[in-house]
Structure formats: C-alpha cells, structure tokens
Amino acid sequence: AQSVAQPEDQVNVAEGNPLTVKCTYSVSGNPYLFWYVQYPNRGLQFLLKYITGDNLVKGSYGFEAEFNKSQTSFHLKKPSALVSDSALYFCAVRPNTGGFKTIFGAGTRLFVKA
Amino acid sequence: GAVVSQHPSRVICKSGTSVKIECRSLDFQATTMFWYRQFPKKSLMLMATSNEGSKATYEQGVEKDKFLINHASLTLSTLTVTSAHPEDSSFYICSAGPNEKLFFGSGTQLSVL
Secondary structure, three states: EEEEEOOOOOOEEEEEOOOEOOOOEEOOOOOOEEEEEEEEOOOOEEEEEOOOOOOOOEEEEOOOOEEEEOOEEEEEEOOOOOOOOEEEEEEEEEEOOOOOOEEEEOOEEEOOOE | OOEEEOOEEEEEEEEEEEEEEEEOOOOOOOOOOEEEEOOOOOEEEEEEEEEHHHHHEEEEOOOOEEEEEEEEEEEEEEEOOOOHHHHHHHEEEEEEEOOOOOOOOOEEEEOOO
C-alpha cells in the first residue's frame, strides 16, 4: 500500500539552530514530493516540491528539502529556525500515475523556542 | 498565485441538520477538487475526489449518502454534511490545483451540538 511516514509527532528546536523534519514514503515509480505547512485553524500552505532534477530543492521561508531516492526520503530542513516557523508540517506524495490525488503524512508539529 | 476560497470558516449546527460547505477556485479552473477531513492533531484524511460534471469518487469508509459532493462548475465544489451528528464535528478542508501543486482552502470548522 502507498504510504507516507513522518516518524516524529513533534520536533523541538531552539531559535537559530538548524531543524530537520523527517519524511519517508512508500510509493512505486517516481512520485512527486511536497511539503506543506499549516498554521492554527488555517488551510495548508505550499512550501516546496520535488519532481525531478537536483536532489536539494529550495522553497518558501528559507526551507529546503533533500530527496534521497535510495532511502525513499524527503526530509525538510532549515539552517536557522525562527519562532515563527512553529507550525504543523505535512509531507505529501503524489504517485506519478496521472491526476492530483495526494497522500499525506500524519504531520509533525514543530516547536521553535526563543 | 492560485487561490482557493472556502466558506464558511466556522459553522455550528444542531444535530440532525444539514450543512453545506463551498469551495471555489478563484483564478483557475478546477476539473478536480479534493475534500479532506482533519481531526485534532491528526493528519488529513482524504474523503473524496470531486469531479466536475460527474460523480464524486469516495474513499473507502466514507459514507456517500452522508457527505454529498456536487461539482457543478469548473470553479465550485460543495460538500454537504447531511443529518449531522456530533461525531461529524471536525475541520474540513478542500483543495484544488491548476497543476501538480495543490492549493488549499482555509478550512471549515464544523461543530455539531
């Protein structure tokens, strides 16, 4: 079965420190990979995507993600965390079989402490 | 960028009544829209795929007769929660995309008393 795993329910990091939010997936073929962020009582906002090309993709608000095909991972990273980065982050995968159906991970809550 | 508008943002209703939630793509045409349900501190659960001009495709375990979906135009999809009960209380989110990138509505918090 196709799935997306975010192994950490919560990640705590001090402001100014680097952060990593992990994501692995189990989808056949070469899927599209996404990260979304959700602030309280809001819909999701697109951060970045990987379709093909360079394994390191850069997105909004200074975030980047590294695609690793052999490990089927797509970890989200930021060199220096901000308190305002505190939110719920979702990794998502779209099988490259046509259409827009997207599978989401369970979400990881990021807390950045001042 | 593309915008998806969802209305209402919050609704409180009595048990047994029906509630309609609208999802509009404001600057692009969406032949397909998606409806998700999100429980507190949980991931998004895809409920159904709304297809313009045809029947919606429901995910396994989602009651078609309870969650009615209509996609009458290329910019509007509606989700109607029929005969709502307290267990239907949740955060409902729609999404659509002009390309591979999905845009999400701001969500609707439904509270059934």
